[in-house]
Amino acid sequence: MNIHEYQAKQIFAQYGVPTPRGIIANTPDEAVANAKELGGNIWVVKAQIHAGGRGLGGGVKLAKSLEEVKQLADEILGMTLVTHQTGPEGKLVQKVYIEEGADIQDELYLSVVLDRAAEMPIIMASTEGGMDIETVAAETPEKIIKVAVDPAFGFQGYHGRELVFGLGITDKAEQKKMIQFASKLYNLYMDKDAEMIEINPLIKTGSGDFLALDGKMGFDDSALGRHPDIEAMRDISEEDPDEREASQYGLSYIALDGEIGCMVNGAGLAMGTMDTINYMGGTPANFLDVGGTASAETVAKGFEIILKNPNVKAIFVNIFGGIVRCDRIANGILEATKMVDVNVPVVVRLDGTNAPEAAEILKNANIDNVIAATDLGDGAAKAVAAAKGEK
Amino acid sequence: MSILVNKDTKVIVQGFTGGEGTFHSEQCMAYGTNIVGGVTPGKGGQTHLGKPVFNTVKEAVKATGATVSMVFVPPAFVGDAVMEAATAGIELAVIITEGAPVKDMQAAKACATKNGMMTIGPNCPGIITADECKIGIMPGAIFKKGNVGLISKSGTLTYEGANQVVNEGYGITTAVGIGGDPIIGLSYKQLLQMFQDDPETEAIVMIGEIGGDLEIQAAQFIKENVTKPVVAFIAGQTAPKGKRMGHAGAIISGTAGTAKEKMDALSAVGVEVVVSPAEIGKAVKKVLS
Numbered sequence: 302m303n304i305h306e307y308q309a310k311q312i313f314a315q316y317g318v319p320t321p322r323g324i325i326a327n328t329p330d331e332a333v334a335n336a337k338e339l340g341g342n343i344w345v346v347k348a349q350i351h352a353g354g355r356g357l358g359g360g361v362k363l364a365k366s367l368e369e370v371k372q373l374a375d376e377i378l379g380m381t382l383v384t385h386q387t388g389p390e391g392k393l394v395q396k397v398y399i400e401e402g403a404d405i406q407d408e409l410y411l412s413v414v415l416d417r418a419a420e421m422p423i424i425m426a427s428t429e430g431g432m433d434i435e436t437v438a439a440e441t442p443e444k445i446i447k448v449a450v451d452p453a454f455g456f457q458g459y460h461g462r463e464l465v466f467g468l469g470i471t472d473k474a475e476q477k478k479m480i481q482f483a484s485k486l487y488n489l490y491m492d493k494d495a496e497m498i499e500i501n502p503l504i505k506t507g508s509g510d511f512l513a514l515d516g517k518m519g520f521d522d523s524a525l526g527r528h529p530d531i532e533a534m535r536d537i538s539e540e541d542p543d544e545r546e547a548s549q550y551g552l553s554y555i556a557l558d559g560e561i562g563c564m565v566n567g568a569g570l571a572m573g574t575m576d577t578i579n580y581m582g583g584t585p586a587n588f589l590d591v592g593g594t595a596s597a598e599t600v601a602k603g604f605e606i607i608l609k610n611p612n613v614k615a616i617f618v619n620i621f622g623g624i625v626r627c628d629r630i631a632n633g634i635l636e637a638t639k640m641v642d643v644n645v646p647v648v649v650r651l652d653g654t655n656a657p658e659a660a661e662i663l664k665n666a667n668i669d670n671v672i673a674a675t676d677l678g679d680g681a682a683k684a685v686a687a688a689k690g691e692k
Numbered sequence: 693m694s695i696l697v698n699k700d701t702k703v704i705v706q707g708f709t710g711g712e713g714t715f716h717s718e719q720c721m722a723y724g725t726n727i728v729g730g731v732t733p734g735k736g737g738q739t740h741l742g743k744p745v746f747n748t749v750k751e752a753v754k755a756t757g758a759t760v761s762m763v764f765v766p767p768a769f770v771g772d773a774v775m776e777a778a779t780a781g782i783e784l785a786v787i788i789t790e791g792a793p794v795k796d797m798q799a800a801k802a803c804a805t806k807n808g809m810m811t812i813g814p815n816c817p818g819i820i821t822a823d824e825c826k827i828g829i830m831p832g833a834i835f836k837k838g839n840v841g842l843i844s845k846s847g848t849l850t851y852e853g854a855n856q857v858v859n860e861g862y863g864i865t866t867a868v869g870i871g872g873d874p875i876i877g878l879s880y881k882q883l884l885q886m887f888q889d890d891p892e893t894e895a896i897v898m899i900g901e902i903g904g905d906l907e908i909q910a911a912q913f914i915k916e917n918v919t920k921p922v923v924a925f926i927a928g929q930t931a932p933k934g935k936r937m938g939h940a941g942a943i944i945s946g947t948a949g950t951a952k953e954k955m956d957a958l959s960a961v962g963v964e965v966v967v968s969p970a971e972i973g974k975a976v977k978k979v980l981s
Contacts, residue, residue, distance in 0.1 A: 322840065415794060415798075415874055415875075417874050417904055417905075418800070418873070418905070420798055420801055420875055421798060445817065451802075452795075452799065453802055454766070465940065482718070491795065494793055494794070494795050494796070500947075507698030510912070515946060521793055521794045523767060523791045523793045523794065524793035524795065524796075527768070527793075529889060555932075557932060565708060565848075566848055567846055567847050567848030567849065568872070568901075569844070569846020569847065569849040569850055569872070569899070569901055569927045570846060570848035570849050570927075570969070572901065572902070572927035572928040572930070573846075573849055573925070573927045573933055573968070573969040575919070575930045575931070575969055576927060576928070576929045576930050576951075576967065576969070577931075577968040577970050579929065579930045580967050580968040581968075585930055588931070591978050620850045621848045621852050621855070622831065623817065623831045623847065623848065623851055624828060653831050653834065653851060653855075653940060654831050654856065676856075676970065677852060677968075677969060677970040678968070678971075681968075681970065
């Protein structure tokens with residue numbers, strides 16, 4: 302689960318990670334009131350969406366008067382912001398964060414993520430703040446400092462020294478501030494079961510202080526149960542409504558732009574099915590994993606969600622029953638044809654546990670547009686043909 | 693021969709008396725797995741499925757001599773259960789549970805390594821040595837005895853792959869579902885070595901996914917250490933960038949971990965790479981004939 306910048310900064314504040322002061326606003330009037338409360342004569346108006354690249358997309362602007370705060374907030378609120386991370390459809394801006402202007406002397410980069418190979422968290426830092434870190438990694442990898450921290454022993458002095466000397470920080474007071482900054486961020490990462498924390502840029506001010514000018518955080522979904530405070534930060538308007546509806550039924554759904562709807566059990570087989578459709582000359586319309594406990598109701602729901610997509614010209618149901626029993630899926634298909642108008646050909650391949658019973662159920666039901674397939678290759682070929690209008 | 697487990701392996705089940713634990717323990721016993729008991733704290737002294745229940749893994753190991761544990765406890769307790777097994781002298785923990793927090797698994801894996809315990813999973817179908825021992829949730833009937841070893845990140849692709857191998861007239865020595873979570877136990881490298889050393893295994897099927905770089909490391913390992921033919925499929929060639937596809941492992945960030953990168957790396961070291969899982973069976977036939 303991801304959160305907004307302003308929420309990340311609230312958590313930073315709890316842990317003593319320094320940030321500029323700021324207040325969230327839902328309307329231009331609130332934005333002006335917030336700017337007044339913050340004081341000063343320069344403010345930043347920042348669009349709050351779950352995606353990076355907001356500045357380049359026109360979602361982060363500097364205001365030098367209260368009138369300008371109002372005008373910019375008015376412009377940004379309600380705009381559809383398109384960045385390299387939102388996809389071409391963009392994201393609607395519903396909140397703006399009003400932040401005091403900062404005296405930027407230097408821009409750095411700092412993040413904490415899991416290093417899968419080392420099987421422990423890794424702190425990454427770079428002097429190339431404000432840039433896309435993937436570009437830095439590709440072009441000047443030597444400018445990224447990586448420090449792995451073993452949670453069994455925690456953040457030690459040497460971790461801090463590797464960071465500050467790596468970043469070329471020579472002033473004693475600044476070194477101390479930076480080490481504290483990194484150590485607090487690491488503690489927060491561990492305490493809150495974060496998946497990723499990224500601060501880009503982390504700025505050094507004219508007075509030698511370090512501040513998190515931006516903040517991106519993602520959390521381990523499996524651990525949200527023990528963090529009700531984080532769960533409460535969920536913004537459902539940032540999530541795809543179809544994906545969310547599917548997840549309420551234990552289905553994992555992702556829309557794609559092809560023509561063949563897919564319903565499969567297991568993420569690996571679901572991707573493998575999409576790959577096979579592609580290999581046979583078709584295009585998958587979605588990823589849909591019905592999970593391990595599919596019932597007639599969930600399968601019917603799956604059909605409903607797939608058929609909402611007007612591009613779908615055929616559906617391929619590919620189930621290899623291990624935990625999922627094929628007879629349940631067969632009954633689900635029958636249910637679905639009663640509940641939703643399944644107006645496209647449905648190719649069905651059911652294998653594994655109770656496959657013969659399932660075949661019998663479908664045969665007896667005798668539904669016009671259900672086409673039986675014997676295996677994965679056969680099913681994909683039939684689905685591709687059906688989508689092209691061939692029988 | 694086979695790897696890791698066989699008909700003599702003594703297995704206990706952690707989370708023995710729960711719904712999932714009960715259902716799958718019964719299925720495993722019906723397949724022939726030598727389940728010698730189980731652990732459910734507070735139910736020690738009872739009998740379940742005709743086997744003794746213990747309060748702690750230590751007691752279970754002492755009383756039964758079990759060396760392998762199948763873990764079915766709920767996600768929030770998996771880390772604890774794995775550490776308990778590791779410190780009680782269990783040699784291999786097969787962790788089926790889905791949804792264990794990454795932080796817990798990180799600690800559990802470190803503890804297992806320190807105590808010399810191997811792990812498989814979490815969030816995986818488990819391990820099966822055909823016709824001898826099933827420790828997991830796979831449909832046993834499709835795994836017929838033969839000479840092909842199978843390693844897979846994905847559960848259902850394990851079944852798909854094994855089924856095709858069997859349909860081509862071959863069979864399986866041992867199949868291992870390693871799971872696709874950020875922290876996993878035994879991975880391709882260790883298992884490839886075991887299959888390379890197993891005299892009965894003549895070919896290896898390796899099924900991977902987008903995300904991470906385990907398959908790239910495996911390619912390097914195959915080049916240096918594996919002389920037996922390997923067939924590989926990588927799921928997710930058509931997965932869009934930055935989208936998470938169910939498995940935690942199946943996420944592409946930037947250019948690292950794409951299906952193409954992995955397929956190229958494996959092809960370059962002589963692995964028979966197929967572009968569709970529907971071709972796995974035929975590819976096995978090709979490398980074995």
